Amino acid sequence: MKHQTSALLSCMERFLVLEADEKRLLGKMETGQRWVPRQTLLWEAGSEVERLFILQEGWACTYRDDVDGNRQIMDVLLPGDIVGLQDFTFPRHFAAAAMLTDGEVSCISSQDIGHLIHVSPRLTIALFAAMARQETLVTERLAMGVHRDARSRLAHFVVEIHTRLNKLAQTPLASFEFPLSQSMLGQLLGLTHVHVNRVLAQLEADKVLKKHRHHIEVFDARKLREIAEFDDAYLDDSLDGLGDYLVNREKARLWEEKTSSVR
Amino acid sequence: MKHQTSALLSCMERFLVLEADEKRLLGKMETGQRWVPRQTLLWEAGSEVERLFILQEGWACTYRDDVDGNRQIMDVLLPGDIVGLQDFTFPRHFAAAAMLTDGEVSCISSQDIGHLIHVSPRLTIALFAAMARQETLVTERLAMGVHRDARSRLAHFVVEIHTRLNKLAQTPLASFEFPLSQSMLGQLLGLTHVHVNRVLAQLEADKVLKKHRHHIEVFDARKLREIAEFDDAYLDDSLDGLGDYLVNREKARLWEEKTSSVR
DNA sequence: CGTACCTTTGACGGCTGTCAAAGGAAGTGG
DNA sequence: CCACTTCCTTTGACAGCCGTCAAAGGTACG
Numbered sequence: 001m002k003h004q005t006s007a008l009l010s011c012m013e014r015f016l017v018l019e020a021d022e023k024r025l026l027g028k029m030e031t032g033q034r035w036v037p038r039q040t041l042l043w044e045a046g047s048e049v050e051r052l053f054i055l056q057e058g059w060a061c062t063y064r065d066d067v068d069g070n071r072q073i074m075d076v077l078l079p080g081d082i083v084g085l086q087d088f089t090f091p092r093h094f095a096a097a098a099m100l101t102d103g104e105v106s107c108i109s110s111q112d113i114g115h116l117i118h119v120s121p122r123l124t125i126a127l128f129a130a131m132a133r134q135e136t137l138v139t140e141r142l143a144m145g146v147h148r149d150a151r152s153r154l155a156h157f158v159v160e161i162h163t164r165l166n167k168l169a170q171t172p173l174a175s176f177e178f179p180l181s182q183s184m185l186g187q188l189l190g191l192t193h194v195h196v197n198r199v200l201a202q203l204e205a206d207k208v209l210k211k212h213r214h215h216i217e218v219f220d221a222r223k224l225r226e227i228a229e230f231d232d233a234y235l236d237d238s239l240d241g242l243g244d245y246l247v248n249r250e251k252a253r254l255w256e257e258k259t260s261s262v263r
Numbered sequence: 264m265k266h267q268t269s270a271l272l273s274c275m276e277r278f279l280v281l282e283a284d285e286k287r288l289l290g291k292m293e294t295g296q297r298w299v300p301r302q303t304l305l306w307e308a309g310s311e312v313e314r315l316f317i318l319q320e321g322w323a324c325t326y327r328d329d330v331d332g333n334r335q336i337m338d339v340l341l342p343g344d345i346v347g348l349q350d351f352t353f354p355r356h357f358a359a360a361a362m363l364t365d366g367e368v369s370c371i372s373s374q375d376i377g378h379l380i381h382v383s384p385r386l387t388i389a390l391f392a393a394m395a396r397q398e399t400l401v402t403e404r405l406a407m408g409v410h411r412d413a414r415s416r417l418a419h420f421v422v423e424i425h426t427r428l429n430k431l432a433q434t435p436l437a438s439f440e441f442p443l444s445q446s447m448l449g450q451l452l453g454l455t456h457v458h459v460n461r462v463l464a465q466l467e468a469d470k471v472l473k474k475h476r477h478h479i480e481v482f483d484a485r486k487l488r489e490i491a492e493f494d495d496a497y498l499d500d501s502l503d504g505l506g507d508y509l510v511n512r513e514k515a516r517l518w519e520e521k522t523s524s525v526r
Numbered sequence: 527c528g529t530a531c532c533t534t535t536g537a538c539g540g541c542t543g544t545c546a547a548a549g550g551a552a553g554t555g556g
Numbered sequence: 557c558c559a560c561t562t563c564c565t566t567t568g569a570c571a572g573c574c575g576t577c578a579a580a581g582g583t584a585c586g
Contacts, residue, residue, distance in 0.1 A: 190409020
């Protein structure tokens with residue numbers, strides 16, 4: 001079902017209605033589509049930035065290991081996300097990237113992103129938007145991580161993931177896929193797997209949710225949102241702030257002509 | 264001294280050597296330069312995104328207040344930074360922005376950023392780079408915030424700020440400007456002002472550094488970096504990863520012609 | 527059936543928040 | 557120049573969240 005359109009297209013279509021030539025352009029840039037098993041390393045930390053990966057199917061993450069062997073998961077990527085988008089202006093990847101589950105990926109080279117920026121302002125804006133939204137996820141997790149206790153952080157992440165999944169396809173909150181182990185949750189939220197377990201046990205005892213091995217079952221959505229203090233404004237995909245001229249290509253052209261005298 | 268060139272220019276010049284017409288273009292977009300006192304609100308959380316601010320002089324921050332009245336400072340902006348760059352594809356500002364010290368700012372409208380993207384791929388890349396670097400600061404603080412204790416977090420932030428200041432102008436580590444109060448440090452790092460005080464007192468007792476009201480005095484730089492476990496790769500401004508074609512305009516044109524057949 | 531990974535449990539200790547209060551430092555108005 | 561306010565810093569007692577260490581039981585997979 002998700003394969004009827006490429007991931008790069010659906011990624012951009014979150015923000016814009018694409019025209020035929022834009023679809024063609026994106027289609028040419030997206031290469032090397034293939035199936036990869038979980039734990040596949042997409043790149044290592046410190047390696048040269050050559051290409052980014054587009055997640056078609058499955059979950060991925062970026063992470064860094066510190067000297068003590070602790071791992072910090074930075075981002076969790078879901079189908080339609082571009083892995084490493086924030087890296088393409090850097091000479092090297094700052095964090096490693098790996099698959100969390102089996103999945104399907106394709107590639108886009110940094111060069112092609114450069115080309116995209118040269119030839120399509122509209123797609124460039126969509127790229128900006130995609131990057132800004134990934135950044136917002138990190139910012140939000142920062143705010144959660146330093147101000148909320150483990151219970152609230154966990155609840156917040158569960159709601160965030162469900163909200164993101166729900167944008168991709170209708171996903172009942174009552175039960176949805178969730179392939180992260182308790183250790184991974186710890187690495188993501190900055191907790192030990194022991195404490196993650198304690199908090200999950202407590203949430204289950206309070207009849208809020210139960211995490212199974214590969215999915216999460218939510219008993220009480222209202223209580224969950226209460227604990228999470230979730231505000232989904234930061235997951236907004238609309239580009240209203242940029243005005244019509246970016247959404248509607250004809251208006252964009254008129255506007256461009258009108259204002260190009262500034263140059 | 265910093266006024267011989269506009270802040271927007273110096274921001275872009277971190278990444279590219281600008282040509283005359285690019286400077287002209289940026290100059291026209293930068294408006295409303297003015298002096299603002301500390302604590303000036305640049306925008307409120309939730310307000311519509313209309314323009315961004317370019318910091319010419321002074322320090323600023325973005326922040327969010329939660330329901331309990333706690334404040335989380337998201338970013339600290341220094342001269343040459345664009346305040347709210349990550350917001351311009353959103354309809355509304357997610358976080359408020361305010362001056363931390365007296366300073367000088369100018370404006371660029373979201374519309375003009377849209378225009379910039381339409382007319383100058385090179386400047387667009389620089390804009391991407393600037394945004395990616397701001398994101399990296401947040402990512403790094405996330406990693407610090409959840410994995411390190413208060414002592415290490417504080418040391419890390421001090422080194423980060425000094426490194427950033429040092430890029431703007433040679434700044435001796437032994438003593439440099441630092442206008443944040445202990446409460447603000449707490450809001451930034453997710454600690455109470457009481458605990459910030461304890462840790463600062465300890466760092467002073469250990470002869471590492473002393474925070475004065477408006478500056479920081481570093482006694483032992485090596486020990487400080489040790490505590491901070493600082494890796495400055497994430498503050499790298501080079502665009503090597505993008506190849507010559509973005510740095511050198513002539514090569515860019517050739518490359519563009521060569522590859523435009525992809526379209 | 528064995529190995530690797532994941533989950534669960536318990537005891538203990540420390541980092542950090544909370545609450546409360548008081549002492550500087552800077553700016554303002556009289 | 558002094559009184560007053562406001563913000564910033566400092567200190568102490570106490571409690572709790574969460575990390576550490578250790579071990580055992582489950583579950584999937586070959």
